[in-house]
Amino acid sequence: TSLITFFKSYRAMSFLFGNRSSKTFKPKKNIPEGSKQHELMQHAAATLGSGNLRLAVMLPEGEDINEWVAVNTVDFFNQINMLYGTITEFCTEQSCTVMSAGPKYEYHWADGNQVKKPIKCSAPKYIDFLMTWVQDQLDDETLFPSKIGVPFPPNFQTIAKTILKRLFRVYAHIYHQHFKEIVSLGEEAHLNTSFKHFVYFIQEFELIDKKELAPLQDLIDRLTNVTTS
Numbered sequence: 606t607s608l609i610t611f612f613k614s615y616r617a618m619s620f621l622f623g624n625r626s627s628k629t630f631k632p633k634k635n636i637p638e639g640s641k642q643h644e645l646m647q648h649a650a651a652t653l654g655s656g657n658l659r660l661a662v663m664l665p666e667g668e669d670i671n672e673w674v675a676v677n678t679v680d681f682f683n684q685i686n687m688l689y690g691t692i693t694e695f696c697t698e699q700s701c702t703v704m705s706a707g708p709k710y711e712y713h714w715a716d717g718n719q720v721k722k723p724i725k726c727s728a729p730k731y732i733d734f735l736m737t738w739v740q741d742q743l744d745d746e747t748l749f750p751s752k753i754g755v756p757f758p759p760n761f762q763t764i765a766k767t768i769l770k771r772l773f774r775v776y777a778h779i780y781h782q783h784f785k786e787i788v789s790l791g792e793e794a795h796l797n798t799s800f801k802h803f804v805y806f807i808q809e810f811e812l813i814d815k816k817e818l819a820p821l822q823d824l825i826d827r828l829t830n831v832t833t834s
């Protein structure tokens with residue numbers, strides 16, 4: 606992908622994500638205007654527009670790492686929410702009886718807290734559990750404080766890592782089971798740009814273990830190849 610293509614697709618994506626909230630799977634998570642996090646989000650949008658993803662994911666000088674990870678996590682949730690929202694009619698109890706990412710990977714839902722014994726269920730059910738769970742974490746003021754001066758919990762990085770690890774599975778399911786539909790909807794560039802941004806981000810801060818990324822490792826290698834970025 607050339608820089609221009611990237612830039613165009615990112616702009617198109619921002620447009621879609623910014624204005625088509627009715628299409629999302631779960632309600633869009635808003636970051637309140639005038640807050641520090643909103644300012645960081647605008648910074649992220651501006652640097653992404655430059656087309657240099659490696660630079661765009663880096664912690665802005667003088668900023669708090671937790672705040673930066675929080676803002677980006679909310680952003681990825683919104684992006685995945687939107688992308689999955691466009692294909693829910695294709696991801697059904699019939700088409701996706703299990704939550705898979707290709708023939709080698711199958712996920713059973715457990716949140717480690719309320720659901721300890723993993724539930725084997727269809728992909729739409731699993732993704733519903735997953736996105737609802739993420740939404741609950743993002744809405745929890747003790748985990749994701751939105752008010753100035755309220756500190757992040759000491760285990761915030763661990764929480765963020767778990768959220769991102771789980772969000773990755775939605776990308777993995779979309780790529781493995783619904784890429785054809787994504788292409789037919791003309792969403793291919795959006796998906797690739799969103800996922801590439803996600804990968805650069807988690808690589809920059811080492812947020813997901815390599816073994817968790819295995820279902821999309823080939824794609825990750827291709828997307829992050831220096832000659833194509």
Ligand code: ZN
Nearest residue numbers: 696701728782
């Ligand atoms: Zn599916």
